Structures are given as structure tokens and as C-alpha cells.
Amino acid sequence: MAASRNSTPADPLLGLAAWLQPRLPAGAELWVGLSGGRDSVVLLHLLRQLLPSGQLRAVHVHHGLSPHADAWAGFCAELCRDWSIPLTLQRVQVSRAPGPGLEAAARQARYQAYRDCGIRYLALAHHRRDQAETLLFNLCRGTGVAGAAAMPGQRAWQDMVLLRPLLAWSGAAVAAYGARHGLAWVEDESNQDQAYSRNFLRHRVLPLLESRFPAAEATLARAAGHFADARELLAELAAQDQLLVQGRVAPLLNLSPARQANWLRHWLAAAGWHPPEAAALAEALRQLAVTPADGHFELCLAEGAVRLWRGQLYRVPFPGPLPAPCAWDGSGVLDWGGGRLQLRPGAAGIRPDALLGRRLELRSRQGGECLRLGPGRPSRPLKKLLQESGVPPWERPLLPLLFLDGELLACPGVGVAAAWQSGAGEPGLLPCWEGPGLSCGD
Template sequence: MVGSQGKRSAELSLPSADRQIQQALSAFLRTRVAPAARLCVGFSGGRDSLVLLHALVALRSSNPAFELSAVHVHHGLSASADAWAGFCSDFCKRCGVPLTIVRVEVPRGSAEGLEAAARRLRHAVFGGCSADWLALAHHRDDQVETMLFRLLRGAGVSGATGMPAERGQSGGPRLIRPLLDVPGAVIARYAQEHSLAWVEDESNGDSRYRRNYLRHEVMPRIEMQFPGAAESLARAGRHFAEAALLLEELAQADRVLVMTASGYIGLARFNSLSAPRARNLLRSELRSAGFRAPTARWLDEALRQLATVEAASATCISSPDGEIHAYRGELHVLRQRPDVPLGAVSWCGEAELPWGADRITFTPTTGAGIHRQLLAGASLRLTSRQGGECLQPNPQRPLKTLKKLFQEAAVPPWERLRLPLLWCGERLVWVAGLGTDAAFACPPGEPGLLLAWQRAAPPPSLGHLPSPC
């Protein structure tokens, strides 16, 4: 048993927290943040983010290799939210760090829950920052809590890896956690060494929240019986991460093995894989398409249905994030997309029109596309398919139903209802993916109009959900 004098001696023998954190930051940023890069800190005003920002200010002053800024998300959920924003503003002014404060409206009745909704909005703000890197202050204790939380919810190998130290965001700065290997006790000592003050979120001490319960009730008891448990669990997380990487490499190898000439997974070859490998490959496909990790029950049911699909038939397996389609012996994984307009959208000469999340562009040309002279003075509108429409794209072939043309062009059934159709009065003029009706084709040298269906970029990935902060 170590007495109080022994404890003080042990504490004095430790390297300063300032030195530990500066070394951790320098090592982490050295291989990532290039000179003149823009580094933004997600700054709540709490102890951890304040220590990160304070240490980065000191690092920048001794080695000014990057531009430093901060962003504070004002959720408005606490009565103290305005005071927190004011504290952050004052601190950043003293440090000479530009601060952006963004207010968000968190839906209180959301099915995902208040915490998850706030987290989603917060990370949407982070993804929109004008920076190259977005730094968050998660540390080793946060990582351990995340691992325990996910394991208790039945996570697999990927979930048990915890939070990544670095990950990309769709169209935004890369998210980094430079203090992820630093113990929480070092963060606390750093704040003490520099006599820092910070804001306290009153909800952090409420053990009714599961994560707080793990932090305040479970982990202290584990540490009493298993000293060094946090480091051991963090090490286990690194082992899980290595195993997850190997599983992903196996999935990519299996994908090459079962891929068809068109680049999709062949259903017959997929079903010839062993159940664990098929399950692993399907998880990888879902993750790549931006799905959240599926439950074991849903995944098993999906595999059962795919195993019974005949080559010439089609099937659809739905989830909250999208759908899995089997079509013409191939597997298609599709994220959920915004609906296209239900009614007609009039065209009055605009250069482009919205079509759900996509857009339709109209480009004047010569000798191609639709003969503009035939459109003069007519009522022009875009609609989605209703059924029974006919088109004659090729003047050498007869008029056919869209259903027949879609089948010949191998347009999948789930795409057909989303395709825009252009009408001139009661005549169908153009169909995305099929082309212009021969009666409206522009002759050489005549003014024409080219239509193009511009698809939106895929929605942000859900496969790696923003981690709590």
C-alpha cells in the first residue's frame, strides 16, 4: 500500500503534463498537417477541448506551421448555452484564435434521441468548416468508454475498435483526434499546471445517461479490481482495429472473386461463399454504401433471402438506410435517396431545374438534342413515369413502351420511377437514360436543346457515425 507521501513522490516523478501533451501533439501532427494548413478545433469550452486548444496555441507559437481557428456549436439545450458561447469567445480573443459560433436547432422530438440529434448537427457543422483539419479533444478514457458502450450493445469487431484517430468527411475537413492515446488524468494535470478554467456541462455528472454511468460508476470500479484497465482496453481496441483491417482486406479479395464484368457482385458466386465470408462481404458493401452497421438478425435474414433468389428474378431488402436489390443475377446496394417530385415541374427556359436531390440541365446547341423550333410556344413540363408511356428513340425502329425500352437498356426497376420525362403538351419528348423521341430530334445545322440528368453526390456516409464528443 502506498501512503500519501509515496503518492506525492510518484506524482513528482511523472513528466509534466505539458510536456506529455506537447510531445503527443507534435508526433501526431508532424506526419499529417503540412505547413500553412488550416487547423480548426471543435471547441465546446469544456476542459478537454480547452486543453487541446491551449496546447495548440503554444505549439503554434513555437512552430508556426499551421493556421489555427476554432468553432463552437451553440445547441441551445442548456440554460447556460449563451454563457458557454461567451466564455469561448473571450478565451479565443485572449489566445488570438479566430472563433466561429454556429447556432443549431436540435429537434427535441426526434426518434434518434436528443443526444444523437445534437451530435449529428454538431458534426454537420464540423463537416462544413473552412479548414483542412478538424481536431476534436477525445482522449484515451473517452475511447475506452466508447468501446465498452459499443460492446455492451453487441458490436462486432469493427465496432469494438472504438473511435478512429483520423477519418475523412464528405466534402469537408479531415477529422482528427490527436489526444486519443493520452490518458484523461494527463488532460486534468495539464489544466491544473496552467491554472485553466473551463465550463462544466451540468449533464456530464448525470449518471442516468448510459455513457456517464460507465464513466462515473463502472470504470472506477473496474480500475479498483484491475489497475491499468484503461490502457489494457485501449490496447485491445488496437488489436480489434487490426482484425477489422484484415476482415476488410478479405472482403475486398472476395469481392474481386465474385465480381461480374459489369462491376457488381454476382449473386450465384456470392451465395457460393461460406456464410461467414458472405456476411463479411455484405457488411463491407453496406459500409461502403454508407449504411449503419446492421443488426445480426437483419443481416442473417438478408443472406437467407439472397440465397433463395433465382437468377432471372428480382428482390428488394429494405433497411432504414437504403435497400439491397438482386437484379439479373447481380447485387446492388443503394442508399436511401430523397424522393423525386410527385407532380409536374414546368420548364420556362431555365438553365437547370431541381429534380429531387438531382438537377436537370438545359443547354442550347446546334444540330443535336431536341429541335427547339418544335418546342416554341408549347407548354413544357417534367414528370416522373406514371405507366403506359411510349417513345421512339430510333427512327428505324417502332414506337415502344417505356417498360420495354427500359428492359432492353437494362435500366433497373428501382431507377425507372426516378427518371425525369420531358413533355411538350401531351407528347413525350425525352426520357433520361433513353434519349429524345425521333419526331423531336434536331436536324443538322438547326438550333437544338440538350437535356442532361445530373445526379447529386452520394449522401454523407452513415457507416462511420460521428463519435460522441
Template sequence: MAASRKTPPDLIDRLTQQWPDLESGHSVLELGLSGGLDSVVLLHLLCRWRAAGGPSLSAVHVHHGLSAYADAWAAFCEALCRDKGVPLRVERVNVSRAGGESLEAEARKARYAAFGKSSAKVVVLAQHQDDQAETVVLQLLRGGGPHALAAMPAWRRLGGLSLWRPLLDVPRSALQAYAEAHGLAWIEDDSNADPRWRRNWLRLDWLPSLAEVQPDYRRSLARVASNMADAAAMLDELVEQDRALCEVDGRLGLAKLSSLSPPRQRQLLLRWAQSHGLGEGTPAALEEFRGQLWTAARDRNPLWSLPHGAVQRYRAALWPVPDLFGEVPEACEISFDPASRADLPQWGGVLSWRADPRGLELRLGQPLVLKPRQGGERLAQAAGRKPVKTLLQEAGIPPALRTRWPLLFDQSHELVALPSVAVAYDAKSGGGERWWPLWQPKAWQGYGSVE
């Protein structure tokens, strides 16, 4: 903990001038308070603003449990907020490498999940110009593109709330001068001195060496982030234009895609796959798939495997395929309700119903069973019993999705429908109201069923 006396920089005006009119209706801010220098200074500034008629204030401290001092840090924040009259919530999170990412990345995810629980519309974070410079260098070392090199935006959405970083143009030295001038106390995270963390190595070793030859590197790297943010925004606009050109019902048409330059193809494929929740693969895998789009024989169906599914070429279009390598779901019972949309996460989609004279005659609450394909199933049609495989092919369902397409059975274990594709011919007779089952894989939500 520390304290001293110097003339503070005029930070309060810089803070309030960043507050846009569009956010003026939000009367409560919540500060992410670690207890470190930057967040303690920001707490002091926000309390001054509150006293001058600014927004009300609360705070959140995320207890990661990764340090032996974690309880002491939480107690420090509680005492500080109690003294300032600021409501504080302490969020205890469990951080592990179970997700396959680094401990830093998992801790960051847990922090933002805690921020997302805020009842305020704006969560204020205390990252400063030094943090921004470090982030730019880290992303550069990782080979990041424009979006990565744009680093941290001053404003961004997180679910239903906004994250605001008002100190990104303020160097840490200015924050320390302010804290010392106001006699503020803060905690020092012992892990910040551990050079095994790459960010700490940058802060403790590499960046001080850079400062010897370029003292204004922070401003220069912040300018890089600003320029890259503009470039990323322009790239976003171009990708959206290309998507509007190529996409129909959630699928990308190859004819239109082929009219784009290779860089635009790559960007569209990456962003399109991410928008369907499929994740991001390696550049080499993307380039191999992109080449196969134009060279593979027409009867082949190239597949781009991704962390959370795949993209498959089929019949002159690209299809999003969610959770390709997950376990095949087990049979499940449902009750017919035409007003409901049954979200079936184990199947990776939503089952709904549409009134249709071609459909099944069903009564409210009638039990039905969804089963996965086993192979060899046939569905009664006017011309006889037709293989399910053939019906799926005729409906244009790509091969990777066929094993996950649900089959609908009645109580007597008779196959009565292939949702969105066909219903049993002999199930259509009768005089009651008829309903057509619709299946919407989760990657297509917002685009409708296959019909």
C-alpha cells in the same frame, strides 16, 4: 471551476511528436473548445506550442442551447480566448430529435457540422484515454463490430479537413494534474453528473467498480481499440478486393458474389449499400435478403429495404435503388442545354446529353418536360408504338426503379424519349444536330448511365 498545484506531466512533447510531416504545411489549427477540463488543457498546450514556433491557432465553441448555462459557457470561452489571443468563433446550433436519433446523437451531428465549417485544414479535439475507454465499452454494449470497437481514431477526415485527437493516450487524471499545476480554470458541465445518460452511468458507476478489480482498464480498452482498428483496416482491404471482383458499373454480379464465403458476402453487401448512401438495415433483414438471393425463383426480384432506399436482385445482379419510398416527383420543365448536367434531387438523379445520330433534334433553350410514369405510356418506335414498361424491361432496368424513371415530353405533350433507353422514332427525322438524353440515378453516380 478549479485550480491547484502539482507537477504537470510532460504533455507538450507528446503533443508535438504526434504532428506528422504530412501535416506540416498546415499553419493554422482550430481547437474545438467546450470550456471543460480537457479542451482547456489542450488550449494551453497549443498556445505553448504556438509560442515555440508551432502552428497558428483559432478555436470554435459549439453552443448547443441545451443547458441553462450555455450562454455562460460561451462567455467563458470568449474570455479565455481573448486572454490567450486566440480567435474564437461561436457556432449556435439547433438540436432536436426530429431526425429520430437520441439527443446525444443529434448534438454530436450538430457539433461535427460546425467543425466542418472551419477554414483551418486541421480541427483539434480533446478526447482523452478515459473517453476512448468509455466509447469502447459503449460500442461493446451496442454489439458493435471491428469498426465500432476501434472507437475514435487519432486522425480522420471530415470533408475537406482533418480531425486530430492528440490526447487519446493521456488519462484524464494526467490532464487534471497538468491543469492544477498551471492554475488553469475550467467549467463543469452539469449534465455530466446525470446518470440517465449511459456514458455518464459508465463513468460514474460502472467504470469505477471495474477500476477496483483492474486499475489499468483504460490502457487495456485503448489496446482493444487499437487492435480493432487494425482488424477493421484489414477488413476494409478485403471488402475492396471483393468489390473489385464482383462489381461492374455500380452493380454486384451474383455469380461472383456466390463464390464468396457467407461472412464476406455480408460484409460486402453492408459496405456496398452504405457506399451508395442507402444506410444500414438490421442484421436479420440482411440475412433474409442474402438467403433469397440464392433461393428465390428467377422471375422473382427480392428486395432489401434500407433507411434511404433499397437493393434489388434483377437479372443476375444487385442494383442500388435510392429513395424507394419517397414521394413520386411532380412534372418539371427544363430547357435543353447540351453543355449542362441537370441535377434533379426531387427525381433522385442527373440528366445530361450526348451527341448521337440516333438522338433527338433539339435547339438550344428548347423547352421540355420531365414527367413520372402514370402507366400505359407508349413511345413511337420503328415497329410501332411500344409500351414504356416493355422498353424498361428490355433495357434491364430493375422493377423498383421503373416507377421513378423520368419520361421526356415536348411542348405538345408528346412523349419523345425515355432517357438512356430510347427516343421516339418519328422524332429522329431532320437535318439538325441530334442529342441522346442520359439519366443517372444518384446511387450510380460515378458509374455512368444504364447504357
């Protein structure tokens, strides 16, 4: 966005339109996170002048944390009614359980509320001063490059695209715009409570810095931009290394320690997992370097565990309860054990006539199952067949076993009982099960 000295374009609407045009597809619905505070009211006022009727919506999240929360919701409803903008009110329960703190819990609840609305494009009213505060906050927590990059102007988050159209505007420019247009807004009393870290930075630290460095807001935001560039370079390096590593430990350990850590962080983040802190990450890589390819290695994280199997790293989500036995007609795709089961055409698969008029049942492993995979071959314990087939140990309890009239018919990843296998050149159906995110090479 072209900016003047106070980072407000000479024509705010023209500058905002130029920023938004390449980021919002033509005709796409844009939602505004409307708290009722000054910044979100200014953003809504600007976008109302830019977007045609029906393309702009607002969402207000009622956290229930303040005695004034109902009044804020009422203000937002009245504002949107006056401006002819549809408003969605979302009430949430903010967890007060021990953990990252009330601010983080409220943010998590708020973003989940946005997802529950089915929002695709969401505009948030963060500006340059918020960016400076975020950088300071993250630095005080010992962040890495990604945290020091603070907030991007555009970011994909799960199934939403987050847009921050005012990020290049100074806090003073946003305030001046609101005053110039006579806008009204609500004041959140918690914004004055310096028990919250961000408020302490806003009211005590940043003013003190600006008393010595008058351009601190702008320079801190500019530094966040430099860190964002570095973050992009590290992401590109991780993508290049992934072509070589593909989850394999041997090529990973040929990289420098810094590149090993960088690859592992991005590999975890690609699945939405949170990497461990730097010390824990370094210790995990040290252990990985001395663990044999078939040895035991496990890095436990909030979302699951990173495990080693035959020289490959896997992200393994924490398993849920084992599915109950159920009947299946073999059609379509069936959810099972957090994964997806279906029958696909394949050699040495199940003969189609095997399923005619017979009862197909799915069960989890109980132990002691045996399977004979070919004519003239002996029946063998499924445990041995799973080991020989390279099925990782954590997948084995989750595998859906197919039983026909009470006898084991097939096991995904292993094969089909000889009595019901299709012959050479005959059509067959192979059971294929894709586990819950058990991936190594992606």
C-alpha cells in the same frame, strides 16, 4: 506519439507536433471543438503554442440543454479573446423525439453544426480514458469489430477530417497538464448524471475495474487498437471481394457467410448507409440466397432500400416528390428527380436542329407514352421499351422524358424518336440521366 508511462510525451509540444505533422497539410486551417471543459481547453492551449497565428480557430456549439449554456459560451468567447483565437459560436436545436436518446441527438446536432461552419480539419479532445469508455459502451451495445475499435485518431467523416491528437494521453495526464499550466475551464453538471450510460461507465464501472485491474484504462484502449487493426483487415478483405462481386449476387453467394456479411456491411458503409444488426443482416443474406435473379428482394434501411434487379444489388435511396414539368434549353446539367440530366454527344442522338426554335419540355412518366425508335419501325409503348432496356423499375417513375412541341422526343436509357434522330456519321445529342445514387458495382 512517443509516450512515457502516463502516456504524456516527455515534451508534450514535441510529441503533439510529431503526431500532427503528417496529418495536417502545411498551412491548413485547424479548428478545435471547444466545449469549455478541461480537455478541450488543454487541447486548445497546446495547439496555440504549435500553430502560427491565423491557422488555428475554435468552434463552440451551444446546445441549449443546460441553464448554464450561455455562461459556457461566454467563457469560451473570453478565453479565445484572451488567446487571440477566432471563435465561431453555433447554436443548435437538439431533437427530443423518441429515438437513440439525448446524448446521440446532441452529438448529431453538434456534428451538423461543424459541417455548417465549412470546417475541413477538426481537432477533438478525446483522450485515452474516453477511448476506454467508448469501448465499454459499444461492447455493452453488442457492437461488432468496427464498434469495438472505438475512436480512430484520424477519420474522414463526410467532407471533414476528424483528428484526435490527445487519444494516446491518459486522462490523468490531461488533468495534470491543465493543473500545471493553471488553466481554467467550466464543469458540465450533466457529466455527473449517471442516468446517462457513458457517465455510469465513467463514474461506476471504470473505477470498479481499476480497483481490480489498475491498468484497465490503458489495456482497454490497447484492446481498441487491436480491434482497429482487425477492422482495417476486414476493410481490405471487403475491397478485394468487391473486385469479384461488383454488386452481383452470384459471386457474392460463392463467398463464405462471414465474407458475405463483411462485404455487404462495407458496401453499405461506402455510401454512408448504416448496416442492419447482425441478425437482420444474416436473414437478408439467407433470403437473397433463395431469391431468383429476377425475383423480388428488398432490405429496408434508414437511408433507403437494397434491391435486386437482374442479378445485381442496388442501393436505392427513398424517392422524393416527382419534379414538376419544366422547360429546358438543353444546355448544362439539370437537377431532376434527385439525379442529373445532360445532353452528351452520341450516335443516334437528337439532331441539333431539332432544338432550334422549338419548345423542349421535361415531364415525368404518366403512363401510355409511346416512342418510335427507328425508320420503318412501329411506335411502341414506353413501358415495354423500358423493360427491354433494363431500366430498373424504381428508376422509371423518376426518368425525365423530353417532349418537343408536345410530342415525346427522347427517354434517357431508351433512345430518341426516329423523326429527330441523327443519321450515321451525323452529330447527335443523347439525353443522359444519372439517378440519385442508384449504384451496384461501385
